[in-house]
Amino acid sequence: MERIYLDHAATSPMHPRVIEKMVKVMNETFGNPSSIHSFGREARHYLDEARATLAASIGARENEIIVTSGGTEADNMALFGIAESYKQNGKHIITTQIEHHAVLHTCQQLEKNGYEVTYLPVDETGRISLAELTASLRDDTILVSIMYGNNEVGTIQPMKEIGQILLNHQAKFHTDAVQAYGIEKIDVNESHIDALSVSAHKINGPKGIGFLYLRSDVIIAPRSFGGEQERKRRAGTENVASIAAFQEAVEIAVADRDIKREKFKGFKRLLIKKLQEARVEFALNGSLEHSLPHVLNLSFPGTNVEAMLVNLDLTGIAVSSGSACTAGSIEPSHVLVAMHGKESERLVNSIRFSFGFTTTEEEIFKAADAITSVVARLRNTI
């Protein structure tokens, strides 16, 4: 059976050039980047080159990049680190109700540690209100963490405007850009971002590697202690092969960005058109205007998400509900709750489609046909 992978927001396949680079480094360069001899220097060279590429990709400087084990660690490092370092200025934090759990659960832990967290609501399209953000800011607010683009519905927040609001406030501005990085053009200076989280496996890089951008004047308390790696902010011998592969993934993402954006927007339009033509009843979760090009979340009234996912999987189509799947059952999405309320039928019938470099137009046609027949079948049985 031909399988079609439309779950690139969950994770993406490594690009062949990324694999090639990783294998090359694993084969040829095993030195410890902290060693003074030539083996160490060869490894260090890969790290230095990668750091320059990662920094340039967001308009940052090399000393502002802390390599991490991925998006989760970058989010934890930013939130715990900033909260601890600036607690003498206050203990109030602002975030949103639709963050990834890497931010939400960290905020909940910070609440247990004596911080106060405001969780901003969002409108039906998943956007925060700038007026509400302004009203929530207090003299003791030390951190505002608002995600760049949402992983479940794709909604993009008004980054520049948020940066502008925070410009004359003491609060540091962190954004989880794990889903936006590589597809949106990000400039940390334009949006006055102080900290930004990225993960490699969402952009065809290896799993278990990412980075935190931290503006040079922002201090974070380290959470791991040991060697002097990452300017004493993250001790431990660097994952050289993954970092070199990550660099390759970033170079490809930057070079292909504009083409991919247009291609993925076209896939969205095509899928929607095909479903409309087949008279499938559905509603869009999120917005087509302020949206990540690779994420499309649709609600299919009269169906059930678990049955949809299983039935689509049986036809070879891998999609997701976008929200956490625990022990085989799907938890109602906190993102859809924030957008549509606890009682909304959308909580039980929404599917996320996400595209990547392997996705083709033909796959979208096939997916549209499969969705049409699965929805028809489920509506007759549920």
Ligand SMILES: Cc1ncc(COP(=O)(O)O)c(C=O)c1O
């Ligand atoms: C928005 C967002 N933040 C953070 C993460 C976590 O990243 P990682 O899997 O690299 O830990 C993800 C991954 O699902 C994500 O989509």
